[in-house]
Amino acid sequence: MDAPQFLEEFGHIVNAPGGVARLRQLVISFAITGKLVSLGSSSSIGESAYALVERAEAEKRHVISKGEARRSRPLSPIPIQVKHQYPPQWEVVRLGSIIHLISGQHLKAYEQNTSGLGIPYFTGASDFGWVNPIVTRWTEVRRALAIRGDILISVKGTIGKINVLNMEEAALGRQLMAIRPLAIKPDFIALILKREERNFVSKGIGIAIPGISREHILNLVVGIPPLQEQDRIIAKVNELMTLCDTLEEQQQTRRNLQNNLRQSTLQVVANAQSSYEIQAGWERLESNFGHLFSMPEDVIALKGLVLDLAVSGRLLPPDQKHSSTGQDVLQAIAEARNNWAKSATGQEKKEALEMQKKLRTQRIRIQADPLPDHWCWASLLQVAQVVVDCHNKTAPYVAEGIHLVRTTDIRNGRMDLTKTRKISEETYAYWARRMPPRGGDIFFTREAPMGEAAIVPEGEKVCLGQRTMLIRLFTEHLNNQYLLYVIMSPSFQTRMIEAAIGMAVKHLRVGGVEDLLVPVPTKKEQDRIVACIERLFEICDRYMETLGKKRQLAGSLAANAIGQLTGISIEQEGVEPVKVPQTTLISRLRLGKAPNVKELAPLANLLARHSGELSAQDLWQRFGGEIDAFYAQLKTEVVHGWIEDPSYDLDDSAPEGPRKYPDGWLVAKVVVKEEA
Template structure:
């Protein structure tokens, strides 16, 4: 197979997630099973090579230059039944054709190579990174190797990551070295066994797949046994064919490198184009410019977005538009203003102080004292004229910092929400630490959290936020802050979207302190600036963002599905070509519809921006009609969810109902053929 044929045949696999890695696995597997290069027509036979190797091995044993492993040598070769080798090849073991974990002998003053685990390469034929030391300093307590040996990392995750090398050109006059103890070493005893071919074998799925299953030890400290390393069946070709295989593998690995570089360059250009397009959208100076830039983004969506994480940038752009007042015409809510809202919040806060008692009274008085001493730094960013800037403290009923002690955990208790339990605006209570009722009562004495409060992290990671779910009793963890609003005056989801917006996150970074770990002081959080639109406009913005995020989530589902299908295709193709087990049979098959709409689905009433009609929205962007199968694929997710959504949108008239006769059982035509 030449370079052009390789690129033409396998570039579709390379485009899948981890596709190039699968190609590399395929090349290694085909190489060591005799399917990568033309079979030799010469009279060479690996059986003759084995005889020569055994003669050399016995001579070295007599000369006491070879370390035997009697308990392993007595076991026969366990040749796999599912691999048929070429006639000129033979099954053997590394133990039978070389020395396992040999030792070097050299004067202590000689210069040798020292290679720690970090110096052992992970990728095909990358260079070893060695330093030089006196042999006497490293000959004890380390693994020995020399030029011509093959080394393999035996501990997790280094073994799984492919750390290995055919040792050559290491520094030092004698060409010997030592390194990490977490290595297995093979030293050929005959020039007919090429180290580079053994290296290919150790990287092949034929060796690694079973090797991963045979590792022993505790999690994080699992190791590949010397028994497996030494006795795993080894497919030995004649020497001349080993050389051809090594040359072909090197050639194809270079092409894989080329595919990988092309993929990275495409991704780099795509990222740059997407960021430029999103920047154009976010910097639009008028509704007309926004409409034009958004249309450009929509028309080129498939070229700009290819991975689920790309959509997160789109969400960020939508949030910046929303919290800067550019989602709707600026004249929409002129009958009220942000300043009037701030005055209402101030009055509500004073009323709270007058009516509260005990700890709440202390908190209310503390808030009023802080507000009198606070100085706001108003951002230069322009807002609609009827909006206002305010500090986080000014829009809140209360802002409370966490308790600064480490909590005593219990097995069954109240969830303690820490910074790791909040991500992307969501609070995950499925794996939280728990505290007792007594700890909760002590920690929450200032301000017991309640549904609707916002938890905000000021360190590690900084700037994450989420709303306490309805009906949940939770405790505020370390490095977290509680933000409570007056619900009738300020929408907590609007404030959440403000916090998650890139512009607010950038403001936080400018306020953060610390060198190694950036964090926010309590006063820094309280002084963060928040845009304040009238409450009705907040509600409208939240409704619009929720709807747009639903569309974004549908896009994410489609991209996830597309990536999964591409990955499954790549794995299946490689498995078919090589016989490598992929484990797909353990996964649930893709759920397919039992019925198929023969007629195309057609758009009925075009949905507006606040309508929950993702399917009709997709149809509107594709000339108002599309097959049910294509619409399902663009919708993403399970087929049952698709049909449920389709039924809803048909009932509202957003999609026209197809004729009943135009629904058939899948496969009905084939069955009748």
């Protein structure tokens, strides 16, 4: 191992996304190729690698002769050039010549039990813990047995994961195999298997359930050092892995400090009461910007601050002269609504009269939060031309037709029409009979999730899906983009959550939506606020893109550094399309204690906006960051209690109930899908 070269590249590797994980890969790669520890003297080597392999092969023949193992096909010879990649005192062999490989066998349901009768029975990687498997089922059928010290490897579905059996014996299902080293240190074989995990995944065959065969494992080329050198390698790996643990803890501590600093800085700006305090807060934010925002997801909190400042009248410079007020805007909307009721015909007239009836009986409690003197609070019903609920039934779908916009098609202020369900003209005529949507209308979701909103694009024919509502404005008096930003603001989302009902799944009644309060400035200020938000968001988006590119570049540099040091090419996430198997995290994450609106808890805030519960996959996609950043942020928010400790069952068929894991773990079930 070239120590100066490693030290030169160390910073690139560790500080890159997933850098410590790459460092662990590097340590293991060096360990199993003889580059991690210095060579011992000939007098200290003891039994040679050649003699050790001879002893292992003799044990293999003895096991076969006793009928405890089946005879494998002859293993392929190893090319000379491969042997030259290892130290001369090492012996290079096929793994199959020095191990006993036991294939698992499926047991029927009646052959299993959850009452502890018999021996443990493991079915797959879902039974794996961090190092050792976790017992949830037992069996009295003694078939496909592994014994203490055997290395368990998952060979179907989730491929290449390993655990070490820490009990006297256990039965294995067909998704597992047991590797029993003969004369070789099991910990050293485990290092080899950890190093080969990525290769096992790439060799996976099968469409519905990818897997690897016995031949994949038996024909693996491995270098075997003398026994004493194996001990020194294992000890050094353990020492370096402990250092990696320390590095991860330090990185998490640094990240927590950064989060706290960013939270306090943003909170100072958000709580500022005077123009001087706001200016001082912005200057502090600007001078520390690079330290506060190091990941793309960090900028989400800044966007939330911008929205809250904008809709509370603190984003624009103060102006003492106002030719109109928010009350004037409400009066103009009321007059326009009355004129509409007089001139409308048919269904529109019914809707106009219904709106007037609702307004006469509506009773709202005005929000106490301060606004500029010439602004006012109003309900969504007061500022709208009309608020219409959807037809709350599942529409019949067709292959081609009109977009049916469901709650899943509205995210982060945008309407995604690329994956919508389609309905026929006849269905549309009935489903949209109350108020056919048109460009500029706002769709609002009141359940699953609640609080998402988007503007209908001009020229698109769309229909309300279930649990959505249509808000139409007199846009000459109220800017629809301004109202959208109000809905997206953290302060509005907080008011919405307080108004929601339901124990299991939070949602809004139609009347609850109509009663939600929005701040009303003059039309001129609305337009200026929208322009200002869009300029600031454009800057935020550019910065997020820059951070994303920097992280991708850092990852590439780390991969290249490892490639130069080891000769191993590491596939970069996000560069190439994901190959099968595709996986989906289906764990449920639930909101714990609600964070303060100013606290830096992007994941908890997302959960709060979506009924307090989302799947891990859905939350990660909404989060928008890399998976490593997502897990780091999740761990932080679990520690603060903003998100409940995820502790869910990985086996839907297990009758014994949820399986418990250590605090702070994210438990995810992996479902293998066929690539479309």
